[in-house]
Amino acid sequence: MIRTLLACLALAGLATMAQAACEGRDLRSTLTATERQTLAVAVAATPYPAGNRWRATRGGDVIEILGTVHLDDPRLAGPAARLRPLVRDAGLVLLEMTETERADLMRAMQSDPTLLVLDDTTLPELMEEDDWQRLSDAARARGLPPFMVARFRPWYVAMLLSFPPCLKAELAEQNGFDAQIESMAREAGTPLRALEPYDTAFRAFDRVPRAAQLDMMLTSLTDAGTSEDQLATLLAAYFDEDHAAGWIVNEILAPRTGVLEGEAAEAAFATLTEALLDARNRAWIPRIEEAAAATDAPVLAAFGAAHLHGEAGVLNLLDEAGWTLERQRF
Template identity: 50%
Template sequence: MLRYLFTFLVCTLAAQSAEATCAGTDLRSGLTAMQRNELKNSVDATPFASGNHWQAVRGEDVLHLIGTLHLDDPRLKAPFDRLAPLVQSADLLLLEANDRDTTDLQKRLASDPSLILLQGDTLIDLMPAPDWDRLAEAAQARGIPPFMAAKMQPWYLSMTLAIPPCMMADFQSGANGLDAQLNQVANDANVPTRSLEDTQTLFQIFAQEPLETQIDMMKVSLTDAETAENGMTTTLATYFEEQIAEGWHINRILAPQLSQMSKNQADAVFEELEQELLVNRNRAWIPVILDAAAETDGPIVVAFGAAHLMGEFGVLNLLAQEGFTLSRQKF
């Protein structure tokens, strides 16, 4: 399940990029009547459940909030063409991580591989042989030599295995998602950019879990290539339909049948991930956004993974609590 959830996170939350070339099945088509009802109720109860582009206005402060996809996809062209002029005319573009900070992180990873690699025992030493064999097979299917996979931090390997084999080649080619495309527009137009957070934030969140817990979660989340491809297809479909909350809740509802986890285990994992990866980060971003608005005369474009828009503690609702008036815009 964690691997399937990471498919959603890689697309709409974690700063990665790849070209979406898979042709899986949208998992919504197989939902039971009970699951469809649960999905509808969950989405209906989620503030700002839909919409990838919102405007927030408070006095003279104008923000354009854009929920991005961290994957390249041909369907991004039309939204990009509509959004690029907003960036060109903005006074500032805020991103989860701008290109300068991303480059600095890449340099740090090269000099300090302990951020993503195990020190000492490898996964071969830490896992029972049957579990390791399954993991090695999944890594091999994605072009990752097992000896390299054995050295990866479990959380990092889980995110890597969330990418279906059908798109690993494009993923490794470094194709740019919407964030990076907008960053390039800003650079070309001499619009300054800033990062919403330190680029090591995600590393710190995942690394705080005990190694044993990371391994256990990785084992129970292993699924076949078809399931990973279907998960990617579903996530992309909900994104381009601008139904972000639906994409999130589908993961939660289907977790027990797509993994070795019970419903209670799956619910606990979702609650923790939502708190650590969405809620806490959203709250930390609000002062950054407000400070930028106070320092800037013109409009600001704020672009981040679409999962951060929705929910009681989503960026949109948090800004509404700060006195901003929100209105949905054309994406």
């Protein structure tokens, strides 16, 4: 589950995915009857569990809402073609980050290494020797020298390891769905704006207690096959427009990894969810509403699909604020 969160929220290295390079399977097909029932009950209890595209209206204001995936995929071709007119005709496109914020973030990382680097210790000093050796092996599989990884903050290592080794050769380009939407907007001359400051997610990660960061890092130490399966499950659920199911299924299957279970896993996940999803969602709502009120044409808000569902999901928060929501064709 934590791996899914990291894959959805990684800010660096979100890149073109060559489907031929990764051969993971959709883990939903492996669920037992009991696990399927657990999933069905959990999804049914989740507000707005499905649908990648929605329209919110209140008075004369219109917000077009798009849940994205931060990796490229051939299956995006159809939705991208259908959404091009929507991007062209929008009065404003809101994204998690635009080219401007990405450039600001790169400058900040170069000028302030402590954004990513531990300044008071190293990972081998914080970990059991066996865990450090496992981490070193996982880093090498992704072309990362362990001596460098030893100085990184645990949350950043967890992010780096959230993608399977099969993606290593493809992590040079940035062409996720968010980037494609941004390119469409620039081609059409549609104004762009970020939903938050460039370092919001980085600061949110850093506010997570170090012990929880280490726990989430350990959950990333799954074998290559499991890693590929988890990514395949996330993407398959996205294209089925079942984003809540793709999220919840990984929590149901977490005991299979045997890395972090029980209360420790639940606590780490709750902390991350609040910092990286729920708190950001709540901060986005007034920005989205203000943009809609100030723009004659509809506003298009596009962000990771993980932000759509749940009590503190963007859709439910808009519903509670008096917006009428209608699912649209993705």
